[in-house]
Amino acid sequence: MPDKTFKAGxxxxxxxxxxxxxxxxxxxxxxxxxxxxxxxxxxxxxxxYIVESARTGARAAHKPSELKKA
Incomplete structure (x- = not known):
């Protein structure tokens, strides 16, 4: 599996x-x-990664393996 990296935004x-x-x-x-x-x-x-929900504005931390590009 390729290394998942994301940047702010x-x-x-x-x-x-x-x-x-x-x-x-x-x-x-x-x-x-x-x-x-x-x-x-x-x-x-x-x-x-600290991510912010588009719907609620709530922030949470997630491991890279839990995230996918939208």
Missing amino acids: DRVKWDHRQGTTTGKVIKKVTSETHIKGHKVAASPDNPE
């Missing part, structure tokens, strides 16, 4: 319990951080 989609959501990448995270009270255990070898 990229339109992406991801699946969750209620279906598929679309939104945009806010930033790539490569160090431990917190979002909405949850720890994001990102590192340079295990980055995550």
